[in-house]
Amino acid sequence: MKIWLIDATTYRRSLSPLQIENKRLYFRIKNYVKNHIVGPHEPPGQKCYSAGVLRIATILRHNGYDTEYIPLAEIDKMIENSERGALPDIVGFGAVTPTVPVCAHYSSLLKSSKNGIRIVLGGAHAHFASKTTMAKYPVFDEIVPDCDMVAAAKIIQSRPKDLSNPPLYIDYKILPEPLHNYCVNLFTSSGCKYHCGHCQDGLAVYNEYALDGGLSEVLVYLKPKTTIHYCDSVLGGSEKRAVEVCKKISSIKHNMLLSCDLRSEFISSELVENLVNAGFVELRMGLLSTDRHVLNNINRGGNPDKILETIKLIRKISKIYISIYITIGLPGSTTDAVDQLIRLVKHLLEKRYVDEVKCNLYVPYPNDDNTTSPIGVHIQNEDWTKYDRQSYPVYGLSKLTSDDIWNAFQKIEGEINISWDKAYELSRSGKIPDTCYPEYIISCYKL
Ligand code: SF4
Structure with missing residues (x-):
């Protein structure tokens, strides 16, 4: 995955x-x-960088998931350089209010490029305006909560108790x-x-x-x-x-x-x-x-x-x-x-x-x-x-x-x-x- x-x-x-x-x-x-x-x-x-997004990437990698951390500015390049089969199975966006529409745009693009991609949205906006956001942008499959272990588990549709805590709080080597x-x-x-x-x-x-x-x-x-x-x-x-x-x-x-x-x-x-x-x-x-x-x-x-x-x-x-x-x-x-x-x-x-x-x-x-x-x-x-x-x-x-x-x-x-x-x-x-x-x-x- x-x-x-x-x-x-x-x-x-x-x-x-x-x-x-x-x-x-x-x-x-x-x-x-x-x-x-x-x-x-x-x-x-x-x-x-968002320490929250990096923390989730740290948890997922530690638990054996092939996870890449990508700044929004790099997404065009990543999509362009990826063959259809190399596109991810799951995409998680950590967004703030002004970038939610941008994330929705890339979500539509990714979904039209590969069938079955699951897209989730996280961050403070997603937490306090989840219903409003889902009504406005139904392209997102799920809103994930604002808590690292719970969010990591939701991304992979698992339970927090099935994930183990990494020894490092944040693995900064994940940064580009x-x-x-x-x-x-x-x-x-x-x-x-x-x-x-x-x-x-x-x-x-x-x-x-x-x-x-x-x-x-x-x-x-x-x-x-x-x-x-x-x-x-x-x-x-x-x-x-x-x-x-x-x-x-x-x-x-x-x-x-x-x-x-x-x-x-x-x-x-x-x-x-x-x-x-x-x-x-x-x-x-x-x-x-x-x-x-x-x-x-x-x-x-x-x-x-x-x-x-x-x-x-x-x-x-x-x-x-x-x-x-x-x-x-x-x-x-x-x-x-x-x-x-x-x-x-x-x-x-x-x-x-x-x-x-x-x-x-x-x-x-x-x-x-x-x-x-x-x-x-x-x-x-x-x-x-x-x-x-x-x-x-x-x-x-x-x-x-x-x-x-x-x-x-x-x-x-x-x-x-x-x-x-x-x-x-x-x-x-x-x-x-x-x-x-x-x-x-x-x-x-x-x-
Ligand atoms: S809720 Fe009040 S105290 Fe807390 S960060 Fe906002 S302005 Fe500051």
Whole structure:
């Protein structure tokens, strides 16, 4: 039995000329600031992989199944180069919302090229919009759940208890290129327990994995001072477990530079000290809105002032690189709320309270259970390829049209660059590097 697992979790986005200009400047400034704050380091590779798809490939190979891991960008070549008889018997796609229609297209092509191919779809989208997806794309034979052993068993129509657990959590040799060419992501949990109304992470099943996220296994492939990101929605899954994760990582001699995401409400001096001891050099936090009405509307609660106190605390006791990310167009947003956010972000950058601000658009991803969808969102486009955090909004809000949201997004991207540049006087002193910081995300844009 031959199996192809297609990693369709990343894709290339088309950007407008203004966005291209803004992104180029952003990554040039980042090149300077990241090196200035973090010091010399091996930057992340420009390719990415889904650890979930690789984990399933690891389980299937370990259990004797002829399984190939294929990035979505390679599928045309694979189909072209395969004789009819060499095509697989089973194809599993790991997809995100914008790639589901693309996977459906290749599924039809594969089914018309070889009779009896079984095609399954997995990933967070498939989990929280399974009924909607099957109704829209009946070409998929089955949706597989978001849990590695169960998903692996479903792919081969077996039972999890018939599969044995591989000794390695992930076998990185399955990747087509050496691990150091990729942006290395590890995780100690998946899904998120906090269920904020705007965020798909809260809809995924919550699972816990090894406390070090498999750090020891990647060390043999990487040079010292490589940047590694822990991609848990919230490091460790909870405040208490974040400390346990740090303690576990501190016991490993790794010499890597780590980053993670955390909720600002969790952060205490104890946690910051643990993060520093574990080798974390970058901390990312969401600054969703300064407007309590917006926060309540998305079930986020919390005090908007808390993040500012947290930032000051981190600055006082550490040299950690602080990234915050903001989301434009959240349900309940108004022009005033957006303007307030822009003013705050400019202040934080100009005074160097934070080292980086990432900006995304809110996307109301499809979801079978409409009762959990935020209120006041009016979907205007059912084409899932457009459900992307950097593309023109597929929705409008009660008080903001899609044009208003899009204009605010483009404006804030420009303002971030101006304030960031000003903070370091880069243009004035001619210090902006010519090259962009080689973050994996650059490869996802058509620059
Ligand atoms: S916004 Fe953050 S805390 Fe809330 S569900 Fe998403 S990942 Fe979890």
